[in-house]
Amino acid sequence: MMRRIPALLATLVIIAAGLSAAGLLGSCQNEQELLKKKYIAEGMVLYRSQCQNCHQIDGTGFEKLIPPLTDTLYLRQNRDRLACIIRYGMDEPIVIHGQLYDQPMIGNQRLTAMEIAEILTYITNAFGNKQEMFTIEEVQRALDRCRQEQTGP
Amino acid sequence: MKQVIALLGIGLLVGCSGGKDRTLPILGRQEIQGSDTVYQQIADFRFMNQDSVWVTNQTFSNKAYVADFFFTSCPSICPIMKKQMLRVYKAFEGNPGISFLSHTIDPRHDSVPVLKKYAADLGVSSEQWHFVTGPRETVYALAENSYMVAALEDENAPGGFIHGGHFILVDENRHIRGIYDGTEEASVNQLIRDIPVLLKESEAAGNSKTSE
Numbered sequence: 518m519m520r521r522i523p524a525l526l527a528t529l530v531i532i533a534a535g536l537s538a539a540g541l542l543g544s545c546q547n548e549q550e551l552l553k554k555k556y557i558a559e560g561m562v563l564y565r566s567q568c569q570n571c572h573q574i575d576g577t578g579f580e581k582l583i584p585p586l587t588d589t590l591y592l593r594q595n596r597d598r599l600a601c602i603i604r605y606g607m608d609e610p611i612v613i614h615g616q617l618y619d620q621p622m623i624g625n626q627r628l629t630a631m632e633i634a635e636i637l638t639y640i641t642n643a644f645g646n647k648q649e650m651f652t653i654e655e656v657q658r659a660l661d662r663c664r665q666e667q668t669g670p
Numbered sequence: 671m672k673q674v675i676a677l678l679g680i681g682l683l684v685g686c687s688g689g690k691d692r693t694l695p696i697l698g699r700q701e702i703q704g705s706d707t708v709y710q711q712i713a714d715f716r717f718m719n720q721d722s723v724w725v726t727n728q729t730f731s732n733k734a735y736v737a738d739f740f741f742t743s744c745p746s747i748c749p750i751m752k753k754q755m756l757r758v759y760k761a762f763e764g765n766p767g768i769s770f771l772s773h774t775i776d777p778r779h780d781s782v783p784v785l786k787k788y789a790a791d792l793g794v795s796s797e798q799w800h801f802v803t804g805p806r807e808t809v810y811a812l813a814e815n816s817y818m819v820a821a822l823e824d825e826n827a828p829g830g831f832i833h834g835g836h837f838i839l840v841d842e843n844r845h846i847r848g849i850y851d852g853t854e855e856a857s858v859n860q861l862i863r864d865i866p867v868l869l870k871e872s873e874a875a876g877n878s879k880t881s882e
Contacts, residue, residue, distance in 0.1 A: 571749045579749055580756070581791040620791060623745055623829060 553638060553650040560639025563632055567625060568640075576644035584611065584618040587644045596648075599640075600633050600656045601663035630656045692867055694839075694847040698818065711844040712816045717773065717802035717809075720786040725771070725800045727844060734868050735769040736861070737838045738852055739813050739821050741776035742788045746828045747835045751852040752792065755837065759794055761862050767869045770799040775810065775821045775833055777803045818849070837861055842872055 565574070571583045578585035586592070591613055592599065606624030610617055628636070634651040641648040698710030716726045736758060740748040755770065762768045774780035780788075785801040803809075813821040819834040839848035839861060848864050851857040 570746060579753055580793055582752075582788070583749065620788070621743060623743055 549650075553642075556635045556638035556650055557642050559632075560635035560637070561643070563628075563636050564639050564643075567628070568636065571622075576640070578613075581616065581618060582620050584613040584616075585644075586640050587646070588613045589646045589648070592641050592646060593648060597659050598663075599637050600630075600651075600659040603628060603633050603636060604660060605663065630660060633660075693871060694864055694867055697846040697849060709845050710816075712840055712846070713812060715804075715808070715812055715816075717804040718782060719796065719800040719802045720782060720789045721796050722782050725802050729800070730769060730771075730840070730842065732842055733767050733769055734839065734841050734847075734865070734872065735771050736865075737771045737773070737817055737840060738836065739773050739775050739809075739817075739819055739833050741774050741829065741831055741833075742780050742784055743776070744829045744831070747853050751835050751837075754852050754855065754858040756792065756794070758837070758858060758862055758865075759799055762865060763795075763798070765869075767872065768798075768865055770794075772799070772801045773809050773813070774801065774803050775806075775813070775831055777806050777809065817846070839864060839868065841868055 572578055572586055573583075576586035591611075602622065602624075604624050604626060606622050608621040610619035612618075631653050634653050634656040637651040637656070640646065641651070696709045700710065701708045712727065714727055716724055719725045736755070738751060738755060740751060742748075755772070759770055774785065780803055782803065785803060789796060789799065789801050810821050813819045813833070817836070817838045819836050819838070821831070821833040823830060824832045835851060835853045837850040837852040837858065838846055839850070841847050847868055848861060850861040
């Protein structure tokens with residue numbers, strides 16, 4: 518009877534440890550989820566003031582002048598380029614949902630990496646899109662890369 | 671007292687807009703010359719459109735037109751204005767009595783081919799909707815003095831220019847008959863209601879001319 522107590526204790530300890538680990542993991546995920554939600558909310562406000570005039574409130578674009586932001590595949594395949602398009606603009610034809618668009622887009626150099634991360638997190642999680650959030654680090658890396666491309670090695 | 675004036679104002683507005691024989695006022699500066707009132711007219715102009723065709727006052731000698739000022743790379747109010755203008759265009763598409771005249775305020779960038787591409791991407795006909803370019807100073811002076819729309823270059827503004835978002839309804843006698851906010855759907859709805867009033871007036875004038 519007495520010998521069983523340590524075993525019981527050990528089992529309890531293991532269970533407790535397991536529970537707290539799960540709890541930690543859970544709160545970590547919650548924090549990530551919460552941060553993403555915050556980025557989406559901030560991104561929506563920025564989108565409305567910086568992007569909506571052209572791309573429209575529902576991301577549907579305008580005739581063949583301005584492309585929609587509803588092409589999830591394009592957004593995913595060009596994930597690394599999106600930050601640079603917002604910062605430096607774009608002056609080359611693109612195909613969205615099979616339609617060619619080639620009006621230039623002007624960039625907005627006043628937006629910070631954090632603001633771009635928020636806008637991109639919003640765009641890639643609105644208009645029928647559902648993708649991972651953009652972190653400031655990811656956006657900063659992308660911006661550093663395209664600045665190198667622009668100024669040359 | 672203010673409320674009374676406001677009520678009177680509303681009463682006048684309702685009085686003017688109601689009824690079948692509604693007419694549009696002549697807007698702008700006016701001068702009394704003897705017993706006649708002389709109204710402001712759109713000054714002479716000559717600009718090139720997206721098909722490299724000259725557009726002048728004579729282009730609109732027997733029709734009304736809606737004018738605005740924009741530039742193709744404008745990120746601020748132009749897309750909103752163009753969306754609204756497209757609504758007006760679609761409401762009167764193919765109607766020979768009404769045309770559209772969009773002036774670029776960025777002639778350095780908005781060359782004829784750029785305007786041509788823009789019109790094509792907007793999906794509109796060159797016959798009815800002219801996108802025109804001309805010397806910067808001429809366009810700006812016409813905007814300010816004839817159409818009463820502000821246009822100026824400002825490197826701090828998004829896209830580099832500041833301009834008014836008005837739509838101006840001009841009749842066949844070069845008189846301004848309506849000024850609308852091209853960024854406000856309600857104001858543009860008013861324009862859509864006003865155009866037929868002007869067309870009817872012009873038709874009646876045409877009939878009386880032929881019967882004289």
